[in-house]
Amino acid sequence: MTKRALIFGISGQDGALLARQLVDRGYDVHGTSRDKEVSAFGNLVAVGVHDRVKLYSASLTDFRSIFQVISDSMPDEIYNLAGQSSVGLSFGQPVGTLDSTIFGPLNILETMRLLKLKTRLYNACSSECFGNTEGAAAETTPFNPRSPYGVGKAAAFWTVANYREAYGLFACSGILFNHDSELRPRRFVTRKIVTGAADIAEKKADSVQLGNLKIARDFGWASEHVDAMTRMLAAPSPDDYVIATGETNTLESFVEQAFAYFGLDWRRHVEISEDLLRPTDIMHSAGDPGKARRVLGWQAEIRMKGVVQRLAESELRERHAMRSQ
Numbered sequence: 001m002t003k004r005a006l007i008f009g010i011s012g013q014d015g016a017l018l019a020r021q022l023v024d025r026g027y028d029v030h031g032t033s034r035d036k037e038v039s040a041f042g043n044l045v046a047v048g049v050h051d052r053v054k055l056y057s058a059s060l061t062d063f064r065s066i067f068q069v070i071s072d073s074m075p076d077e078i079y080n081l082a083g084q085s086s087v088g089l090s091f092g093q094p095v096g097t098l099d100s101t102i103f104g105p106l107n108i109l110e111t112m113r114l115l116k117l118k119t120r121l122y123n124a125c126s127s128e129c130f131g132n133t134e135g136a137a138a139e140t141t142p143f144n145p146r147s148p149y150g151v152g153k154a155a156a157f158w159t160v161a162n163y164r165e166a167y168g169l170f171a172c173s174g175i176l177f178n179h180d181s182e183l184r185p186r187r188f189v190t191r192k193i194v195t196g197a198a199d200i201a202e203k204k205a206d207s208v209q210l211g212n213l214k215i216a217r218d219f220g221w222a223s224e225h226v227d228a229m230t231r232m233l234a235a236p237s238p239d240d241y242v243i244a245t246g247e248t249n250t251l252e253s254f255v256e257q258a259f260a261y262f263g264l265d266w267r268r269h270v271e272i273s274e275d276l277l278r279p280t281d282i283m284h285s286a287g288d289p290g291k292a293r294r295v296l297g298w299q300a301e302i303r304m305k306g307v308v309q310r311l312a313e314s315e316l317r318e319r320h321a322m323r324s325q
Contacts, residue, residue, distance in 0.1 A: 009082030016043035060104030101152030211276035244287025
């Protein structure tokens with residue numbers, strides 16, 4: 001029989017990429033946004049599945065809303081990818097961030113428990129839970145979040161673990177490190193860097209303002225990380241996994257690669273703005289994906305240089321398409 005998947009947050013980067021993967025595999029895909037009547041669903045249009053999924057309006061913080069959409073769709077698999085997803089924005093909107101990241105998973109889990117569903121749940125967790133990592137963080141590495149976003153994701157992780165152990169639910173958390181694609185909003189720093197370099201190369205700007213370039217991150221490609229989500233729910237038993245490339249680079253290295261792609265020396269065009277520095281930040285973030293490789297057979301093929309190249313190529317295609325209109 002055809003499997004049915006429900007994706008909370010289907011309009012975001014990961015939600016759209018996941019929807020495309022599941023549709024391609026023959027799934028009956030359902031998804032939510034806060035208000036489906038006013039949402040443009042541009043990412044679903046971009047990946048070519050907007051007319052192949054059923055959409056609902058749902059608020060993560062409204063239990064009745066979550067209960068209703070799960071009752072109506074009765075999915076085999078649920079993917080919780082919704083909620084405020086910007087670490088930087090979480091410092092300005094801590095209450096809203098914590099509400100969506102904590103109560104969203106709780107409402108989904110409680111609905112599964114009350115309806116006695118055999119549904120399998122994937123919950124999107126984050127490397128932000130770990131804070132600074134001395135070595136590469138694995139599933140047993142203690143959490144030490146340094147942002148409201150990280151605090152919320154850490155609480156959600158333990159909520160999922162508690163429901164799995166106490167009520168026997170098939171519920172997993174993926175602790176995903178940074179992953180990008182052309183579907184990321186331009187406010188995210190990786191896209192901001194590539195867009196800025198492209199603007200400078202086209203003489204549309206002279207510089208781009210950035211924050212701390214000394215931070216180090218594990219930069220991965222979103223479609224690969226999304227594939228890991230589906231593998232977690234296909235596994236014989238529920239568990240939590242770190243999803244990362246295993247390679248860490250500074251943001252300065254990312255900037256250098258991006259500007260070099262457009263034939264530019266980044267040092268002539270990048271300005272450091274105090275306004276873009278966070279109250280607290282993670283200086284070094286590294287992940288150990290060994291468990292995902294051993295158990296799920298998952299391994300990232302695209303690392304930082306590949307991420308930069310794909311984002312730059314996508315930026316050029318988009319600009320060429322706009323000029324051709």
